[in-house]
Amino acid sequence: MSAYKINLCVNGKDETLDVQGDETLLRALRRIGYVEVKLSCEGGDCGACAVLLDGVAVNACLMFAAQADGSEITTVRGIGTEDDLHPVQEQLIEKGGVQCGFCTPGIVVSAKVLLDENPEPTREDIQRGLAGNLCRCTGYKKIFEAVSAAARQVNEGDGS
Amino acid sequence: MSTRVVGQPHPIIDAVEKVSGATIFINDLELPGALTGLALRSPHPHARILNLDTSAAERLAGVAVVLSKNNTPNAPFGINHKDEAAFCREKARYVGDEVAAVAAADEETAREALSLIRVDYEVLPTVADPFAAQEPNAPLVHDSVTGNIANEFHIKRGEIDEAFDAADAAFADEFHTHLAHQAYIEPTGCAAQWHPGGKISVWGCLQSVFLIRTFMLGPAMGMSPDDFRVTQTKPGGAFGGKLDVKAALMAAMLSRAAEKPVRFMMSLEEDLIAMRPRMPVHISLESAWKRDGTLAGKRVRIVAENGAYSSLSPAIMSSIALRTDNLYKTPAAEIQGKLVYTNIIPSGQMRGFGNVQATYAWESHLDNVADSLGLDPAELRLKNYTEKGDVSLHGWKIASCAVADATRYVVEEMDWKAKRARGGKGRGVGLASCIHVSGNKGFSVELGPDDTDPSSGVVRVDEEGKVEIWSGESDLGQGATSVMAYIASEVMGIPVERFRVPPTDTGYMPFGMGAFASRITLIGGNAVKLAAEDARRNLLDAAAEFMEIPADELEIVEGEVRAKALPERKMSVGEVVRRAGSVIEGNGKWLAGGDVLDKEKYGNPSTTYSFSTHGAEVEVDMETGVVTILGICCGHDPGRVINRLGAEGQVEGGAVQGMSFAMMEGLAPLEGHLRGKNFHDYLIATSMDAPPIEHDFFESMDPYGPYGAKGLAEVAINPITAAICNAIYHATGGARIRTLPVSPERVLEAIEEARK
Ligand code: FES
Numbered sequence: 001m002s003a004y005k006i007n008l009c010v011n012g013k014d015e016t017l018d019v020q021g022d023e024t025l026l027r028a029l030r031r032i033g034y035v036e037v038k039l040s041c042e043g044g045d046c047g048a049c050a051v052l053l054d055g056v057a058v059n060a061c062l063m064f065a066a067q068a069d070g071s072e073i074t075t076v077r078g079i080g081t082e083d084d085l086h087p088v089q090e091q092l093i094e095k096g097g098v099q100c101g102f103c104t105p106g107i108v109v110s111a112k113v114l115l116d117e118n119p120e121p122t123r124e125d126i127q128r129g130l131a132g133n134l135c136r137c138t139g140y141k142k143i144f145e146a147v148s149a150a151a152r153q154v155n156e157g158d159g160s
Numbered sequence: 161m162s163t164r165v166v167g168q169p170h171p172i173i174d175a176v177e178k179v180s181g182a183t184i185f186i187n188d189l190e191l192p193g194a195l196t197g198l199a200l201r202s203p204h205p206h207a208r209i210l211n212l213d214t215s216a217a218e219r220l221a222g223v224a225v226v227l228s229k230n231n232t233p234n235a236p237f238g239i240n241h242k243d244e245a246a247f248c249r250e251k252a253r254y255v256g257d258e259v260a261a262v263a264a265a266d267e268e269t270a271r272e273a274l275s276l277i278r279v280d281y282e283v284l285p286t287v288a289d290p291f292a293a294q295e296p297n298a299p300l301v302h303d304s305v306t307g308n309i310a311n312e313f314h315i316k317r318g319e320i321d322e323a324f325d326a327a328d329a330a331f332a333d334e335f336h337t338h339l340a341h342q343a344y345i346e347p348t349g350c351a352a353q354w355h356p357g358g359k360i361s362v363w364g365c366l367q368s369v370f371l372i373r374t375f376m377l378g379p380a381m382g383m384s385p386d387d388f389r390v391t392q393t394k395p396g397g398a399f400g401g402k403l404d405v406k407a408a409l410m411a412a413m414l415s416r417a418a419e420k421p422v423r424f425m426m427s428l429e430e431d432l433i434a435m436r437p438r439m440p441v442h443i444s445l446e447s448a449w450k451r452d453g454t455l456a457g458k459r460v461r462i463v464a465e466n467g468a469y470s471s472l473s474p475a476i477m478s479s480i481a482l483r484t485d486n487l488y489k490t491p492a493a494e495i496q497g498k499l500v501y502t503n504i505i506p507s508g509q510m511r512g513f514g515n516v517q518a519t520y521a522w523e524s525h526l527d528n529v530a531d532s533l534g535l536d537p538a539e540l541r542l543k544n545y546t547e548k549g550d551v552s553l554h555g556w557k558i559a560s561c562a563v564a565d566a567t568r569y570v571v572e573e574m575d576w577k578a579k580r581a582r583g584g585k586g587r588g589v590g591l592a593s594c595i596h597v598s599g600n601k602g603f604s605v606e607l608g609p610d611d612t613d614p615s616s617g618v619v620r621v622d623e624e625g626k627v628e629i630w631s632g633e634s635d636l637g638q639g640a641t642s643v644m645a646y647i648a649s650e651v652m653g654i655p656v657e658r659f660r661v662p663p664t665d666t667g668y669m670p671f672g673m674g675a676f677a678s679r680i681t682l683i684g685g686n687a688v689k690l691a692a693e694d695a696r697r698n699l700l701d702a703a704a705e706f707m708e709i710p711a712d713e714l715e716i717v718e719g720e721v722r723a724k725a726l727p728e729r730k731m732s733v734g735e736v737v738r739r740a741g742s743v744i745e746g747n748g749k750w751l752a753g754g755d756v757l758d759k760e761k762y763g764n765p766s767t768t769y770s771f772s773t774h775g776a777e778v779e780v781d782m783e784t785g786v787v788t789i790l791g792i793c794c795g796h797d798p799g800r801v802i803n804r805l806g807a808e809g810q811v812e813g814g815a816v817q818g819m820s821f822a823m824m825e826g827l828a829p830l831e832g833h834l835r836g837k838n839f840h841d842y843l844i845a846t847s848m849d850a851p852p853i854e855h856d857f858f859e860s861m862d863p864y865g866p867y868g869a870k871g872l873a874e875v876a877i878n879p880i881t882a883a884i885c886n887a888i889y890h891a892t893g894g895a896r897i898r899t900l901p902v903s904p905e906r907v908l909e910a911i912e913e914a915r916k
């Protein structure tokens with residue numbers, strides 16, 4: 001399998017790395033330290049590995065790293081960190097939408113995209129927006145509540 | 161008692177790190193120089209290993225070590241039966257059984273090494289059906305176990321034959337449950353590091369760091385349990401499945417042999433085919449009744465599918481057999497159980513520990529009975545529930561109980577009376593209840609050093625006024641450590657935000673059995689509460705000296721020691737610790753109540769018991785059999801709610817997990833081969849499946865619980881399957897689901913059957 005040198009901009013940081021042709025974006029990101037992108041099914045079913053690729057949510061396990069050459073990648077830590085949480089993250093905390101936390105990085109990515117595209121989502125919109133993110137712990141209810149509350153928070157923030 | 165923290169809705173204490181992706185799960189742990197460990201698993205359900213040649217794999221550049229029966233001693237281990245070994249010896253007994261393992265420089269090399277291992281198998285006939293397995297000429301899974309019976313028992317309690325003779329009515333039913341996986345999103349993994357001198361450090365997503373040393377690592381490796389330092393990484397969900405983790409053994413053995421650190425991460429597929437999913441059971445029930453709906457007696461016969469190895473299965477079977485008899489006043493019972501070996505993945509414990517299966521069967525049967533007697537199913541239950549102060553026929557002592565309140569809530573909230581009056585037209589409601597232990601004395605004997613079921617805690621206050629809690633119990637994501645922090649915060653008058661509870665570690669933490677049997681809130685919570693009281697006393701004693709005010713005239717408020725009479729005379733907790741010149745600490749230990757059951761399974765296995773009632777409303781398409789869950793309503797008695805947000809999360813998560821089990825899950829073994837290999841063929845509930853859920857808590861204020869609290873994780877899942885099936889029965893005018901999961905085909909068949 002041939003090797004490629006690729007350039008990525010991950011959470012605003014330029015990264016140059018050598019990848020094998022069959023190395024997935026998920027594995028490559030984790031190998032260079034972005035372990036907040038979670039590895040579970042590696043088959044596109046769970047959404048734990050969701051990242052933004054040039055602003056679009058993708059499952060990082062479903063593409064080769066080489067295909068991402070030249071792109072901008074945003075992981076959960078590019079959306080918000082401990083000292084600077086995104087409203088989705090704040091509300092997941094407040095509303096109890098996180099238990100074990102394994103699904104959470106992917107949920108944050110999907111929820112952010114959802115709110116960017118639809119600032120006032122209904123419960124059904126949220127259900128659909130998170131349909132690709134499995135959570136085994138919460139039963140989803142508190143995640144839905146968190147996303148609704150985050151939408152309100154973002155909208156009120158805009159209005160002020 | 162009025163409380164400041166307890167009962168309030170709090171985020172879990174590690175929520176910030178979790179939402180920002182900073183939590184280190186096992187696969188994220190860096191272990192410099194670590195080799196990659198992988199297992200070669202049997203492709204056959206049952207096969208004799210004629211020859212095993214690992215030489216080509218050993219010669220491959222980058223391979224450090226290859227382990228198999230050829231170079232490891234035969235050291236059988238197992239919790240109830242020593243029927244398992246690290247690697248297959250003469251036979252492979254299920255698809256996924258570990259035949260060999262390699263440690264290599266990287267994953268690619270490790271995979272190549274696996275492909276170079278040559279195994280000559282003689283494929284043997286598969287024992288797949290637990291009934292056929294008992295036939296006289298059936299092949300044997302373990303050659304020394306005749307009839308493939310791993311365990312059996314037969315007990316009679318009370319005047320059972322007389323109860324049936326004198327009954328006004330008697331009813332019989334049969335139910336079958338399926339092989340379902342815990343399906344946590346984080347695949348299981350462990351890492352190990354051998355140290356010169358022979359000690360081994362192990363890390364992993366484990367439910368019990370202490371016990372894995374005593375029941376698996378020590379005996380299988382011929383070492384003493386304290387040769388291992390086991391450190392938990394936060395599990396990405398566990399639900400019972402990460403109690404019994406063979407990956408820990410693989411990592412430790414490879415590391416010892418290679419004298420290098422080894423990471424052993426399972427793929428999701430390996431996890432689905434080679435962990436320990438929920439035990440499938442076949443349950444026959446007969447019950448005897450008085451005309452007015454009083455239960456007179458019951459007979460239960462169980463055939464439980466053990467799979468290839470036993471682990472905790474005998475205890476699970478016994479739990480299935482006896483559990484529901486304690487929920488209702490049951491004057492007499494006869495119970496027979498058989499646990500049968502098959503060539504299928506070994507079954508095991510999942511949230512509910514058999515109670516999901518038992519409750520599904522009995523609570524479905526109860527609705528059939530109610531229908532036949534012409535009684536309302538809720539009324540039938542209310543007439544027969546156990547109550548506080550009862551001692552059940554098996555010897556269970558009910559110290560607190562609010563199941564009737566939970567049921568009345570569900571009835572009211574669901575508009576039960578009106579909806580029950582309109583059944584049979586494709587829409588219906590049903591409910592079901594359960595009882596569950598808060599810790600189980602039996603496990604302390606099977607898994608622990610003796611019969612004490614202890615927990616201990618250390619609470620340490622540092623010079624900044626921050627508090628760290630050490631407990632050998634485990635957080636699996638359910639918020640157990642947060643519960644400890646809230647309890648200690650309540651006791652100590654120090655804000656919750658200042659508490660930290662690190663993952664469990666046998667290296668420095670006091671002993672704890674770990675997270676299973678809904679034991680942590682009660683047993684771990686009591687130990688931590690006592691430790692916090694001790695720490696508070698020590699803080700006040702130290703402050704008394706510096707402030708020259710007697711300790712009993714001081715209090716701690718918002719992290720400050722204040723004179724009760726003169727609140728302006730105060731010192732921060734951190735300052736007290738600094739002036740004292742050291743960390744101020746408190747210790748506590750708590751021994752669970754209850755007994756180890758006698759040979760006849762009589763006794764009180766737990767300090768106290770929790771209860772719940774779940775209701776479901778469904779719509780059934782009578783033409784296609786498709787069921788839509790319109791809503792779920794849950795009433796729980798957790799004794800006392802410690803953290804409202806966390807308790808609600810347990811209920812919502814449990815109900816949806818249970819609904820998922822009932823409606824869509826299943827590893828679907830066919831002649832020993834499993835269908836479920838990834839989340840596209842092992843389906844679990846997605847956000848699209850999540851129904852609206854209502855819930856409330858009925859606090860029975862348990863006399864033994866910390867602030868009155870008892871376990872909640874498992875009562876949150878147990879009754880929902882039966883509630884859904886009872887709602888389907890009501891919606892369809894009598895279609896009874898006797899085999900899980902509920903599929904449109906099964907619903908249509910049941911509708912057909914009901915029409916006859
Ligand atoms: S790991 Fe990528 S979708 Fe599951």
Ligand code: FES
Pocket residue numbers: 097098099100101102103104134135136137138345396397637
């Ligand atoms: S919080 Fe555990 S999987 Fe979602």
